[in-house]
Amino acid sequence: MKEWFAIIMGASLLVLMIPILYRIIVGPTGFDRILCANVIGTKTAVILVIIGTLFDRVDMFVDFAIAYALLNFVGAIVVSRYFNRTVPLQEMEKDKAKPRRRLKA
Amino acid sequence: MIDTLASAVLAEPVNSPGWFLVHAIGVSMGIVGLIFFLGTAVGVVRFPDFYTRMHAAGKGDTLSTMLMLTGFGLVMMEDFSANSWLLLLKILGIVLFIFITTPTSSHALMRAAFEDDEMPLGEEDLNKLRKRRAKSKSK
Amino acid sequence: MKKTAFILVLCIGLLLAWAAKDFPAWGDPQSPASSSPVASHFIANTGVDTEVPNMVTAVLADYRGFDTMFETVVVFIAGLAVFSILRGGPKSRTRDREFVVDFEPDLIVTNTVRLIVPVIQIFAFYVLAHGHVSPGGGFQGGVTMGASFILIALSWDLKTALARFPIERCFTVAALGIVIYAGIGLLSLFLGGEFLDYAHLAKIFPVSPEMARYHAMLGVEIGVGFTVTAIMFALYASLSTDGRMRDGL
Numbered sequence: 001m002k003e004w005f006a007i008i009m010g011a012s013l014l015v016l017m018i019p020i021l022y023r024i025i026v027g028p029t030g031f032d033r034i035l036c037a038n039v040i041g042t043k044t045a046v047i048l049v050i051i052g053t054l055f056d057r058v059d060m061f062v063d064f065a066i067a068y069a070l071l072n073f074v075g076a077i078v079v080s081r082y083f084n085r086t087v088p089l090q091e092m093e094k095d096k097a098k099p100r101r102r103l104k105a
Numbered sequence: 106m107i108d109t110l111a112s113a114v115l116a117e118p119v120n121s122p123g124w125f126l127v128h129a130i131g132v133s134m135g136i137v138g139l140i141f142f143l144g145t146a147v148g149v150v151r152f153p154d155f156y157t158r159m160h161a162a163g164k165g166d167t168l169s170t171m172l173m174l175t176g177f178g179l180v181m182m183e184d185f186s187a188n189s190w191l192l193l194l195k196i197l198g199i200v201l202f203i204f205i206t207t208p209t210s211s212h213a214l215m216r217a218a219f220e221d222d223e224m225p226l227g228e229e230d231l232n233k234l235r236k237r238r239a240k241s242k243s244k
Numbered sequence: 245m246k247k248t249a250f251i252l253v254l255c256i257g258l259l260l261a262w263a264a265k266d267f268p269a270w271g272d273p274q275s276p277a278s279s280s281p282v283a284s285h286f287i288a289n290t291g292v293d294t295e296v297p298n299m300v301t302a303v304l305a306d307y308r309g310f311d312t313m314f315e316t317v318v319v320f321i322a323g324l325a326v327f328s329i330l331r332g333g334p335k336s337r338t339r340d341r342e343f344v345v346d347f348e349p350d351l352i353v354t355n356t357v358r359l360i361v362p363v364i365q366i367f368a369f370y371v372l373a374h375g376h377v378s379p380g381g382g383f384q385g386g387v388t389m390g391a392s393f394i395l396i397a398l399s400w401d402l403k404t405a406l407a408r409f410p411i412e413r414c415f416t417v418a419a420l421g422i423v424i425y426a427g428i429g430l431l432s433l434f435l436g437g438e439f440l441d442y443a444h445l446a447k448i449f450p451v452s453p454e455m456a457r458y459h460a461m462l463g464v465e466i467g468v469g470f471t472v473t474a475i476m477f478a479l480y481a482s483l484s485t486d487g488r489m490r491d492g493l
Contacts, residue, residue, distance in 0.1 A: 002180055005132055009173065012139055019146040023158070031155050031218045038214070039145065039166045042207055045199060046173045058181055059188070060378055062195045063371070067388060069202055070364060074391050076210030077353065077398050080217035202360070209356040216350060 006053040013043055013050075034079050041072035124183075131179030138172030141165050153234060154226045155218055163211035170207070171200045294457040296376050304381065305461040309440040312464070313425050316382075316471050320418050323475035323482075327411075330487025349400045357399040364392040372469045373462065382465035386472025393477040402481060402489070411489060414478040421470030428463050 023036045045065040052061025148161025178196035182189050226234075268275030277283060286299055286307070296302040304312055372385030397405035429440040437444035442460035443453040451459065481489060 001128070005135065005180055006177075009135055009139065009177075013142070016139070016142050016146045019150045023149050029155055029218075029223060031214060031221075031223060032158060035155075035159055035162050035211075035214055036149060038207075038210060039149070039162050042166055042170050042203060043142070045203065046170055046177070049174060049177050049196070053177070053181065059192055059195075062192065062199070063378060063380070065199055066195070066202065066367060067371070067384075069199060069206065070367070070388070070391065073206040073210055073360075074395055074398075077213055077395065080210070080213035081398050083221050084213075084217040202363070205356055205360060209353055212352050213350065 002053060006050045010047060010050040010054075013047060017043065030083070034076070038072065038076045041075070042069070044072075045069045127182060128180055131176040131182075134172045134176030134179065136176075138169040138176060141169035141172065145169065153230075155223055156215070156225045159211060159215055159218075163208060167203065167207040170203050174200050174203070293454065294461070295454045296458055296461065298376055298378065300379070301375050301381055301461065301465075305464050306440075306442065306457055309429070309464065312468070313422075313429065313440070316422055316425060316468050319475050320422060320471055323418060323478045324415070326479055327415075327482050327487070330482050353399045357395055361392050361395060364395070365389060368392065368469075372465060375465055376458065376461065382468025383472055385465075386469040387476060389469065389473040390476025390480075393473075394480045397477075397480065397484075402485065405477070406481065406489065409474075409477055411478060411481060414474040414481075418471045418474040418478070421467040421472075421474070424467030424470065425464050428460055428467075432460075 017040055020036045020039055024033050024040075027033045027036065045068050048061050048065040048068060049058065052058040052065075055061070142165060145161055145165030148165065149158050152158045152161055174196055178193045178200075181192055181196070268277075272278065286303055290296060290299045290302040294302050294306055296306075368385045368388035370385075371380040371388055372382060375381035375385070393405055393409055396408065428442070428445075432441045432444045433439045435444040435447050442457040444456075445460055446453040446456040449456060449459070
């Protein structure tokens with residue numbers, strides 16, 4: 001029963017990832033692509049646990065899942081900081097009059 | 106219900122009714138997680154602008170991952186040895202980790218998009234969308 | 245051009261998929277990798293020689309310890325090369341920057357990172373020390389540990405991270421890792437064995453030769469972990485700032 005549950009969950013996860021892949025390919029802005037890549041990265045932690053169930057070594061694959069979730073978080077922070085903090089110099093010269101939008105914390 | 110759960114704690118055989126209850130809870134949590142992930146997928150494809158798509162992806166993704174992982178942790182339990190408790194604890198550790206980090210990365214992405222002059226849909230865009238939809242409906 | 249590249253990639257992909265059907269079945273005992281005398285020797289003897297359940301760690305840190313030592317040296321040299329090339333470049337590079345950096349630490353991100361950095365570091369130690377039993381070891385633990393420092397640099401700024409782990413200390417720690425590794429090897433050399441022959445460490449430590457190999461492997465992994473942690477962070481700090489070590493990403 002455990003194996004069948006894992007197989008059905010994994011297959012339906014893979015099928016449900018297709019719309020998200022569509023958004024990665026089509027997505028009008030770069031942020032859409034990053035967001036959807038992040039969603040797939042989070043789901044990869046689940047898929048790793050499923051693979052562990054099928055190979056009967058869950059104790060091992062759980063460690064991989066933790067490391068994967070961690071690196072996924074680091075990746076999302078890297079990309080958001082890159083878009084947030086770096087401004088191309090030419091644009092900065094062009095619209096010096098208009099200050100950047102700031103979200104006050 | 107408490108009696109059956111207690112019998113699961115005390116009794117050894119795997120196929121006692123308490124175990125069936127635990128596994129049934131795990132399976133149903135996994136299925137509910139899949140339903141939430143379906144919501145995420147539909148929302149990501151159909152919503153009109155970045156911020157609404159982020160709403161679908163951020164919430165549905167976090168909750169569905171947490172539910173699926175917890176369900177798997179419960180399905181994986183077959184006895185009360187130290188190993189399976191350790192496994193459940195590790196899986197709950199991932200759940201806690203995802204509970205903290207995924208909303209944070211959504212927030213960081215949202216802030217980056219906002220400060221990068223990504224505009225949400227305004228009244229005019231919505232009117233345009235409504236007109237287009239009415240046209241396609243009348244056809 | 246894009247279409248040609250796509251067709252080319254597709255063709256190569258199909259070719260590889262077609263070639264994959266010649267692979268032996270998964271877990272096939274008759275496959276060349278499983279039936280070679282080297283593999284069967286390691287499978288039969290790692291448990292007896294070293295008492296390490298994870299054969300990969302035993303092969304990596306003991307039987308092929310020389311190889312792993314120079315892999316660590318390669319990591320160190322890579323970090324040193326990136327640092328010195330970017331630092332010693334022409335001064336003109338600092339003038340024509342293509343972007344300006346405009347930062348303000350985010351409240352939510354910094355507080356989350358404050359919460360999870362200790363967890364990441366404990367997990368890194370677990371991966372490092374548990375490499376005898378489960379997958380893991382010095383390289384993986386070092387990368388996880390380096391990621392925690394990179395996370396600090398990303399969520400505040402590079403100055404905050406460099407205040408905790410200055411770039412000079414990075415290279416000191418990286419060199420210390422190699423010194424630990426080579427020191428264990430030299431110690432076994434002076435005790436009458438060969439270089440990196442850990443069994444001879446049993447002469448000065450109150451353990452059996454097998455357990456001496458077990459514990460020496462942990463020491464070696466700690467050395468690798470030191471080097472990889474420090475070089476990961478030094479690489480990030482050098483590459484994200486063009487070697488200026490300020491105003492990073």
